Amino acid sequence: MGQQLRRREPGIYGRAGGERGGAFDLRGVGIVGSFPRLRRRRTGEPQERAGRAAPSAALGTGAPVRKPGRRREGCGMNAEESPSMTGRAELALRDHFRDPGAEYRSSPFWAWNGRLDAVELVRQAEQMKEQGMGGFFMHSREGLETEYMGEEWMNCVREVVAAARKLGLRAWLYDEDRFPSGGAGGRVASMGDAYRAKAVTLEMRDAPPRSDDVGILAIFRARLREGTTLVSLERVSFGAAEQEQSKAMRKDRQQDARDGGATVWLALRSEVSAGSEWFNGEAPVDNLNPEAVSAFLSVTHEPYKRLIGQDFGSAVPGIFTDEPSIADFHCRYAEGRPWLPWTEDFGDRFLKERGYDLIERLPYLFLEGEKSAKTRHDYWRTISERFEDAYSRQIGEWCETNGLAFTGHYLIEHNLGISTRVTGAVMPHYRHQHVPGIDVLDEKTEEWLTVKQCTSVAHQYGRKHVLSETYGCCGWDFTFEGQKWIGDWQFAMGVTIRCQHLSLYSLNGCRKRDFPPVFGEASPWWKYNHVMENYFARLSAVLSDGAPIRDLLVIHPASTAWTMVGSDPHSYLQWEDPSLLAVNAYEAELVRTVKTLLGQHVDFDFGDETIMADDGEARDGKLFVKNAPYRAVLLPALRTALRSTFELLRKFADEGGLIIAIGGLPYLIDGEPSEDWLALERHAGFRHAEDVGKAISIIEGYGLRRVSLRSEYGLELPQLLYMFREHEEGYSLFVVNNDRTTGAEAEVRLSVRGDLEEWNPLTGEIVRKTSPAVTSSNGGMRFVERWGAAGSKLYWIRKAGELERLPSAGAAAEHRFTYRMAHEMTIATATLPVSCPFSRTMPNALPLDLCSFRMNGEPWSEPMQVWQAQRQVRNRLSMRDIHYNGQQQRFRWALNPHDRDGALVDWRFVFEQGDELSADLYIAVEHAERFRIVLDGDDVPVRAEGYFIDRDWLKTRLPHTGAGSHEIILSCLYRNADEMENVYILGDFAVDAKRRIVREPEELAVGDWTLQGYPHYPGNIVYHYRIDLSMALKEALGSKRSCHLVLGQMQGVCAEVRVNGHSSGVVAWEDADGLDIAHSVNGADGECRIDVEIAGSLRNLLGPFHQSGQHNPWMDWSFFERGDARDEPGYRLKPYGLMAQPSIHCS
DSSP states (O other): OOOEEOOOOSTTTOSSOOOSOSSOOGGGGOOOSSOOOOSTTOOSOOOOOTTOOOHHHHTOOSSOOOOSSOBOTTTOOBGGGOOOTTOHHHHHHHHHHHSOOGGGSOOOEEEEOSSOOHHHHHHHHHHHHHTTOOEEEEEEOTTOOSOTTSHHHHHHHHHHHHHHHHHTOEEEEEEEESSSTTSTTTTTGGGOGGGBOEEEEEEEESSOOOTTOTTEEEEEEEEEETTTEEEEEEEEOHHHHHHHHHHHHHHHHHHHHHHSOEEEEEEEEEEEOOOOGGGTTSOOBOTTOHHHHHHHIIIIIHHHHHHHGGGBTTTBOEEEEEOOOSSOTTOOOSTTOOEEEEOTTHHHHHHHHHSSOGGGGGGGGTSBSTTHHHHHHHHHHHHHHHHIIIIIIHHHHHHHHHTOEEEEEOTTTTOHHHHHHHHSOSHHHHTTOSEEEEEEOSSOOOOHHHHHHHHHHHHHTTOSOOEEEEOTTSOTTOOHHHHHHHHHHHHHHTOOEEEESOEESOOTGGGGGSSSOOOSTTSTTGGGHHHHHHHHHHHHHHHTSSEEOOOEEEEOTHHHHHHHOOOOTTOSSOTTOHHHHHHHHHHHHHHHHHHHHHHTTOOEEEEOHHHHHHHEEEETTEEEETTEEESEEEEESOSEEOHHHHHHHHHHHHTTOEEEEETSOOSEETTEEOSTHHHHHTSTTEEEESSHHHHHHHHHHTTOOOEEEEOTTSOBOTTEEEEEEEOSSEEEEEEEEOOSSOOEEEEEEESOOEEEEEEOTTTOOEEEEOTTSEEEETTEEEEEEEEOTTOEEEEEEEEOSOOOOOOOTTOOOSSOOOOOOGGGGSOEEEEOOSEEEEEESSOEEEEEOEEEEEETTOOOOOOEEHHHHHHHHHHHTTOOOOSSSOSSOGGGTTTSOOTTTTEEEEEEEEEEEOSOOSSOEEEEEETGGGOEEEETTEEEOOOEEEEESEEEEEEEEOOOOOSEEEEEEEEEEEOTTOOOOOEEEEESOEEOTTSEEEOOOSEEESSOGGGTTOTTOOSOEEEEEEEEOOHHHHHHHHHOSOEEEEOOSEESSOEEEEETTEEEEEEOSGGGOOEEOHHHHHTOOSEEEEEEEEOOOSHHHHSOOSBOSSOOSOOOGGGTSOOSTTBOSSOOOOOOEEOSOOEEEEO
């Protein structure tokens, strides 16, 4: 094993880290130098307000400011910054790795979603600290009953910030009531139509509109072929349209008869969106209007500044903006009219920027014609610039001036077509963020564009951190292995900070269905959360230091999408819009190119053309985008590029740079045909590639591959992904196996050489890898390694030489593939029994999700699901439906009197008991104090004896019950604010296959515990093994250096192993199985106690119960309350438990 550097931490892999002192160090927010003042459309230096340091000063640099001078190949470091031999930087990095501070730890979305209590909020913040989180985002969320931005809300913010200051947590602000950002919960739009979202709409008519028609921008008479292709187009004034209507129609009918076309009148209007429940009855906001964004700042950011401005840049590091857009899906315009984003002065802005009148060409945005590509290109380019200026630039500058880090993410970053519709182009916005951000929701690792777009800009602008809102919609059964799989993939792409979605203040009512899982004490695995926090914080400490090594720039095809995206005249912002489908087909090829490059281990950055126009430069044989140098440029089958891009590429070619075009060069410049591209083909550095495979061969031939991860047959393994970074005194390499089911073995070849160490982010251990595991070749180094399913490894290479060129692909590996995990090289010394005694960590539960109801003594209804019963009750009482998420916030209506409040409603539940039980049963009811409870005709005193899952789910003891059927009736005077949910029978019992409560088994066997009496049990189960240390086992232990307990097949969120009462660690995922228990077992004499605790989840308690089909990687509220053909009457449950006998392996 070589020398091991190990730091022991208390508990299981250490508890919550970050104990470096009080307030955390804000230099970690990631500003390099000052916030960029971009050259486009801005002149002059900014004036900083007195008394407030800009983030560049208040937040620190997070990395050395680059000095001018020659850069090392692919690393972004200057020659003047050659590594010091003192090793201070490496020692500091080791310290951060072993005990990472709050800067590197996650900050979840903390959903403030009920009637807020400052004391409870502080208690929950302390829980986050205890379980290793670094902070939180104070996020208004579905179900809020405290007025957003009201006095009570602001008091809670003040108290929580004070607590964060004391705890050393980061109390991040969130800028909106729910999402998307910009409207302040409808307050901005309520200021008038100038602040409400607008669109240019198209109406196709048989006759021209009347002269008094409102909002008309222009009228055209057009001849169409096949309904969408323009044959001719003529703009007509109001007067001419009315005078010439009859004559023109006769002529048009004659022409239509001759060539089969159709003549129509086109009315183009500017319309203001109608209101939406989601925005509390108001319209979405006009984010293209800088005055609307300024108003947003005045009603959101400025009040926070007055309240807690003294903590900006310290306890309050920054503010999150969530999914701002220019075409919100809640926008509502005249029915049947296709639309595109607009704002009041957009026509004037377009004329100034593009030099022609857009009004004359508006039909080309909706219909196909010879001017469609150019018009659409210029329209989207102008829209994109306007959105960037009005929103991100303005907010970024406000944050810069006031010492806050600007972070967040934009709407639908992952889909090129829809992303164009809602942002124009997303990448330019990231340069205004101090911590660029994305969201990656559901249980997949497929949003390649989302991550690379953002991390590319972060690299180019020297941002230390990239934040990801992640894990939302993964469901209650989401595991630590799932967290690792998704998180590792993102960290290999350049993410460094996780923002978990969500941590809920309350699970009452619909709140529990707000895109689970939940990161908080309601989840039974929460006591192990610090394991994940420490793991990712250690990764963040290393992967946010230094700079990535990337030689290739891929031109992002935003401008190609601009030429294609319109709005189908027969659609209404539909995903099936033909122009979007065409872009999606193009995007599919782009994603294949991206996946192939990364899978063949050619890392790259995207180059956004708008950014390159401002901060692109070709010199010394390299193309620079802001701070990042590239030695090669790839054009991924582009249709067009900006004139500025073409000129930059031509200069790069003149400098000797390598340019590769897949499928040929573009044929448009600025959306218009151009033959200028032909001149680029004559440069010596230009290469044409038929496909991405040929492009990779060219790249490799130029020595631009820095990392190779190849099989014993010499082939790159595409399931392995990496992040390779240069630091002041070394290099880091993070390798991820993106395959969740199968391990991988590869020879690792690096273009650098030096002393190699493996840094284990799970345990904090550092192990030096020595010969013969590591050899040098061609000036670089190579070694053989193995990764388990969804496994990953982090390496440190102490600098010993410059970057070297790797040998070409195809050469077989020179070393035998012999690495195995320790327990895989041995035969089991002992196997634990098939069954054993066990214990639960919480009461067993039987959810009652079916009920009958009656109102005011009427006959009982038929049994139905509880949510369906409540919907019928509320409909009869003329109360708004609450079975789904997505209405006005509750603080605006739920606590107000309703004229039907006080109706008597009874809810009847039935459960069956098969055995006489000695222990008492309990019932858990959300807000039990609101109900009268009757069991089998007798009143049950409602005396809370603790709570279940949530502190508002009160437990009430039930009178003794015997075998048979039992009826529970809950009665209440129903109010508008009430939320009726499932109830739960709790206690020490089992549940048989007929859903009857029966006696518990004495032992639990390996296999699914849902089939052994615990179908809905949400907690953890501890398997208690007792083994006799036989002479043979003692001899084996005495002669071996290690002894591993292998759990093998397991279904659970994670598992902990305790030997003789002492923890041996947590099996957080399959690749971490095989904990070494030698020390604990060797100290035992006679009998040895081995306890294995499998962590369960809320999946089988909260559902969805009746969802048909296989596991869905996306989970939202609708899966719980569908009641249609996609549901089935039976209960679909998730298996849990040890699925095979654990075994002991000695080696």
